Amino acid sequence: MAGEISMIGSVILALFLAGYLGQQYLPPPKPKVIGLDLGTTFCSVGVFQPGTGEVEVIGDEEGRKSIPSVVSFTDTEVLSGHQAQDLADTNPQNTVYDAKRFIGKIFERDVLEQESSRYPFKVINNNGSAEFEISTNHSFTVSPEFIGSRLLLNMKKMAERQLGVPIQKAVISVPAEFDERQRNYTIRAANLAGLEILRVINEPTAAAMAYGLHKVDVFNVLVVDLGGGTLDVSLLNKQGGMFLTRAMAGNNKLGGQDFSQRLLQYAVERVRQEFGVPPTLKEDIHRLRQSVEAAKLNLTLHPSVSIRVPLHLHTADSSAPPSGSSVPKPVVFQAVITRELFEELNEDLFQKILAPVKTVLAEGLLEKEDVDEIVLVGGSTRIPRIRRLISEYFGKQPNTSVDPDLAVVTGVAIQAGIMGGSWPLQVSAIEIPNRHLRKTNFN
Numbered sequence: 001m002a003g004e005i006s007m008i009g010s011v012i013l014a015l016f017l018a019g020y021l022g023q024q025y026l027p028p029p030k031p032k033v034i035g036l037d038l039g040t041t042f043c044s045v046g047v048f049q050p051g052t053g054e055v056e057v058i059g060d061e062e063g064r065k066s067i068p069s070v071v072s073f074t075d076t077e078v079l080s081g082h083q084a085q086d087l088a089d090t091n092p093q094n095t096v097y098d099a100k101r102f103i104g105k106i107f108e109r110d111v112l113e114q115e116s117s118r119y120p121f122k123v124i125n126n127n128g129s130a131e132f133e134i135s136t137n138h139s140f141t142v143s144p145e146f147i148g149s150r151l152l153l154n155m156k157k158m159a160e161r162q163l164g165v166p167i168q169k170a171v172i173s174v175p176a177e178f179d180e181r182q183r184n185y186t187i188r189a190a191n192l193a194g195l196e197i198l199r200v201i202n203e204p205t206a207a208a209m210a211y212g213l214h215k216v217d218v219f220n221v222l223v224v225d226l227g228g229g230t231l232d233v234s235l236l237n238k239q240g241g242m243f244l245t246r247a248m249a250g251n252n253k254l255g256g257q258d259f260s261q262r263l264l265q266y267a268v269e270r271v272r273q274e275f276g277v278p279p280t281l282k283e284d285i286h287r288l289r290q291s292v293e294a295a296k297l298n299l300t301l302h303p304s305v306s307i308r309v310p311l312h313l314h315t316a317d318s319s320a321p322p323s324g325s326s327v328p329k330p331v332v333f334q335a336v337i338t339r340e341l342f343e344e345l346n347e348d349l350f351q352k353i354l355a356p357v358k359t360v361l362a363e364g365l366l367e368k369e370d371v372d373e374i375v376l377v378g379g380s381t382r383i384p385r386i387r388r389l390i391s392e393y394f395g396k397q398p399n400t401s402v403d404p405d406l407a408v409v410t411g412v413a414i415q416a417g418i419m420g421g422s423w424p425l426q427v428s429a430i431e432i433p434n435r436h437l438r439k440t441n442f443n
């Protein structure tokens with residue numbers, strides 16, 4: 001009798017052990033929910049890996065994690081991402097970018113016309129909503145959410161290739177200022193790509209989560225997001241695991257493009273001084289622009305860079321025959337650009353970053369000393385002068401350890417992990433919608 005009991009006990013113990021060991025040695029479950037950052041200029045996709053507890057931002061076949069938010073239409077294909085970007089110069093009227101600026105938004109007629117004049121593609125008004133007119137070998141219109149769906153489909157495929165499983169569910173981020181309609185149309189874009197959206201979270205909240213701020217004892221978090229063309233500043237208030245957006249302000253005409261433009265103006269002026277004429281050919285301006293853009297990025301790491309740009313100038317050169325003087329003369333423009341010069345050229349623009357920062361503090365009824373953490377998002381926050389400006393204003397260092405281009409997608413992937421159930425249960429992050437908040441804009 002006693003033997004029987006002990007045998008049953010051993011069987012139970014063995015079963016228990018097998019279960020335990022099985023759990024230990026089974027490969028960790030694959031993530032089923034992806035996190036999406038559908039940005040104005042770039043998009044990214046990430047997953048929370050339950051095995052390692054880390055976020056993996058997924059790369060394309062060439063390992064690139066930030067995919068241009070560009071869709072291009074040809075006679076035979078619809079391309080997106082880098083492939084579409086490559087067509088921007090040769091197929092400008094059918095290559096759509098910045099679609100996020102139009103999604104789910106109702107425009108006044110003249111506002112839309114003004115917006116449209118900024119782009120090489122045609123934006124038309126369909127009863128207040130924007131649509132893009134495409135003419136390949138036939139003409140048709142597409143909606144901003146269709147453009148979004150092509151980008152998200154690309155993200156979905158990248159994730160499926162990397163994970164080896166079909167993906168149907170996602171969490172997506174949107175700007176804090178998006179109203180309910182803009183959120184709905186963003187969800188519609190995802191649905192068109194075959195994705196069910198489990199939750200929509202605000203970009204600044206996602207960025208705060210990327211730094212684990214949902215898990216630590218902080219109350220007031222300031223998020224500064226400075227991208228290619230826009231500045232967004234948000235003040236978040238956290239109680240328990242819940243984030244509330246207290247105030248937002250920004251400048252939708254300030255960003256990296258403006259800093260590059262100042263460098264370009266400088267280079268053009270230098271060319272004029274050296275050769276007597278400014279560059280006028282489209283290709284020359286294009287090469288100068290690419291060169292100063294590369295120089296700007298290098299100046300983040302190096303104190304100075306030298307640029308060398310071959311140009312074709314219409315110089316009033318006496319050696320040219322009088323009648324054939326319209327033949328452009330090849331020259332090489334060389335210059336050394338220091339970080340100091342770059343900072344001088346842009347100091348007034350950099351100072352503009354503080355205006356919305358002061359506004360959110362005033363609207364949130366906080367002193368700058370009350371801000372517990374400062375989170376920097378967006379590629380332009382890599383610029384050393386901008387980091388210094390912010391840390392000097394607050395008298396403390398901002399949080400910068402996460403790649404500023406990937407902070408939002410990292411946070412969204414954490415939220416996707418929570419929604420997918422692969423996160424320890426005690427950690428939650430909930431966002432309290434704040435329906436009555438308005439964004440103050442400085443332009």
Ligand SMILES: *[C@@H]1O[C@H](CO)[C@@H](O)[C@H](O)[C@H]1NC(C)=O
Nearest residue numbers: 074075076077136137138139
């Ligand atoms: C456009 O061109 C493609 C490929 O050449 C062809 O399949 C398609 O039928 C054409 N469409 C129209 C409307 O001509």
Ligand SMILES: *[C@@H]1O[C@H](CO)[C@@H](O)[C@H](O)[C@H]1NC(C)=O
Nearest residue numbers: 105106107125126127128129
């Ligand atoms: C145009 O939009 C208004 C309000 O946004 C709506 O009431 C109306 O039905 C729409 N008209 C058409 C033709 O879609």
Ligand SMILES: *[C@@H]1O[C@H](CO)[C@@H](O)[C@H](O)[C@H]1NC(C)=O
Nearest residue numbers: 179180181182183184185187
């Ligand atoms: C957004 O979608 C929800 C759910 O489908 C719907 O109830 C709501 O009316 C929509 N709001 C707007 C402004 O489109």
Ligand SMILES: *[C@@H]1O[C@H](CO)[C@@H](O)[C@H](O)[C@H]1NC(C)=O
Nearest residue numbers: 291294295297298305306307
């Ligand atoms: C920028 O830096 C990279 C890597 O250090 C270098 O290959 C490139 O030539 C630099 N560009 C300029 C314009 O100095």
Ligand SMILES: *[C@@H]1O[C@H](CO)[C@@H](O)[C@H](O)[C@H]1NC(C)=O
Nearest residue numbers: 211212213216397398399400
């Ligand atoms: C950044 O965030 C973490 C919280 O995850 C915090 O511990 C750290 O002190 C913050 N500040 C800086 C300057 O890194």
